[in-house]
Amino acid sequence: MRDEARPVPRVLSIAGTDPSGGAGIQADLKSIAANGGYGMAAVTALVAQNTRGVRSVHVPPVPFLVEQLDAVSDDVEIDAVKIGMLATADIVRAVREWLERVNPPVVVLDPVMVATSGDRLLDPDAEDELRALAPLADLVTPNIPELAILAEAPAATTWSGAVTQAREVAARYGTRLLVKGGHLAGASLPDALVEAVDGTIEVTEFPGIRVETTNTHGTGCSLSSALATRFARSGDWARAAAESKEWLVESIRHGAELAVGAGHGPVSHFAGLWERGGIATRPEPEAVESGWWAHIEDIRADIDELAFVRQLAEGTLDRTAFVWYLAQDALYLRDYARVLARASSLAPTAEEQAFWAAGARDAIAVELQLHERWVPSATMDDITPSAATTAYLNHLLAVSARGDYRILTAAVLPCYWIYADVGARLRQFSHPEHPYRDWLDSYADESFAAATRRAIQIATRAAATAEERTRRAMRDALRASAAHEHAFFAAPLAER
Structure with a gap:
């Protein structure tokens, strides 16, 4: 049921950048807007990347990140936080301390460790810090390689193996996960909400069919931001997951129409809005x-x-x-x-x-x-x-x-x-x-x-x-x- 007190949730993205616009904070802000929220952003890293891959990463001083976070939380009532690329152990610790101090009502953690292109986006010494951050999240949204890092195990090669691994991680950290099947082979593209409830692990699956396209750049960023926004609106994780998946599939399906980049192109975040609502303004x-x-x-x-x-x-x-x-x-x-x-x-x-x-x-x-x-x-x-x-x-x-x-x-x-x-x-x-x-x-x-x-x-x-x-x-x-x-x-x- 929609929260009538917060019809337009205020969602803060804590993540790195993507100058080509398809991933990172740029994708987060598009996703938040497309799913009915007001997006804000605190930059953790400046990433030189495009649809073909990451070229370099510049990490601003950690105190500056904290200043960004405090500048937002001192002024704006935050309804949800989406966390993406954190890059270093110091950044992870700073974000964890800020979360403990501010205690935002909803936290979605996208444990950005490996880009769609295969590039590593997290220092190895920060992995333990990220695992320590997981219990503070209401939802963690790893892809298959990231799930394996959280589980400290080899990457799953089957859907049942991925769900089993997600069960173990959910039980270990006492949180819920959205495990995604995008990295597995085959025509089907299932996702599953795995959560610890009263000492047991419950699994809600969302079946799907793979869209044959190379426009998958930033899908993880986009999905996690959509989940944060839609849950802030409805208060229902299963509903938020189902609606976010439907929105992302539509956005992926129209991604090629953007004709952006020669590698893994971006999704078209506003395809549905453009098709059904157009871009014409309505006067008073x-x-x-x-x-x-x-x-x-x-x-x-x-x-x-x-x-x-x-x-x-x-x-x-x-x-x-x-x-x-x-x-x-x-x-x-x-x-x-x-x-x-x-x-x-x-x-x-x-x-x-x-x-x-x-x-x-x-x-x-x-x-x-x-x-x-x-x-x-x-x-x-x-x-x-x-x-x-x-x-x-x-x-x-x-x-x-x-x-x-x-x-x-x-x-x-x-x-x-x-x-x-x-x-x-x-x-x-x-x-x-x-x-x-x-x-x-x-x-x-x-x-x-x-x-x-x-x-x-x-x-x-x-x-x-x-x-x-x-x-x-x-x-x-x-x-x-x-x-x-x-x-x-x-x-x-x-x-x-």
Whole structure:
């Protein structure tokens, strides 16, 4: 079960470097991030290596390593520690003393002694110190050669032999091990969690099939970091092991796509995230709102310059043109109410269902008011929809029929947003002698302003959580509706 108190575990890697990026701390940080954690790092050794092998190792002064460790633990609450390459006996002792002093809640020890390339990464005199460190670890993740060093025995040549050796090491040090079958021959690639529980040794096996690839550089580093991160999230070693193995297999399978190096190439730590989530960012709703408003700036500017809008503001608009506009608005609102009702039926939450249903009801109420005050009911049957009215409604009804709620919220938005924006400026021209004063003053209605703000919030939040393709479709639908709003304002003097 996921630890809700620490949804993003803070994981410290204590290890050496790999300038080619496939192993060591570089791999650890990628692995921690790919598995949902925040990675930190303290460098034990600077390793000149690439996918072909290790060239040299430079070990900074041990006091400097301790300063790194203290700098992190003095400031950050650490949820898990992954230990990799330690290089020398002095470094092992320094790390052990720090662990005893700080007592982090989770410690995963990857006993880095032999690289995938076969290079030795630990001084022989440090092996005893590393064995002494094992009891402080919650999990040790040796490969077959490293397991043999911990067991002080020849390397196992069979899976059953490796499990037996892991049982002995787990019992000796009172810890749990993840024994890995990657160094054994054959198509199968099993791993096993071996742990001492109440005086007995329990084994949980995780079967697997070998991926035929040379991209295995840094697999041990990557797996141990994933285990530390996933256990810090779930608190379940078996689950963490199973999930980490699945993630690593996927990363190995895609490693060749990176085309890095001529030797044992790295795994692709973020392959799954790239494939399923992509690299496109998702904007905040506020950024969507400002972006959309800028996207239709040219249409809004053109609306302000329309003769109908200017004459309406000045009070010089012919009454016949105004009544014609209101009659078209009444016809429009009939089907617009149906579109809002459709949005209500598609809405994912009860609150949004209620909002759009109220909008549909209000649209019908406004239509009836327009009939009674400006357009006598007896004449409504004689009015036919204009080309602008028909085109606008066809657009909205088509979007409604497609059934994508998010795109529909963007399509209906200009009828709120642009109408409110134009009305706010027109209202500034209201005065007691203005022939359309009552209509201009209607824009001061607080409930419509609140509804407009809520419609913007719903649409922009839907866009912020949508994938890029849907977000583009929403913006296109918004702009199309904005263009129809322009045509609707232009129609009284262009079509009548």
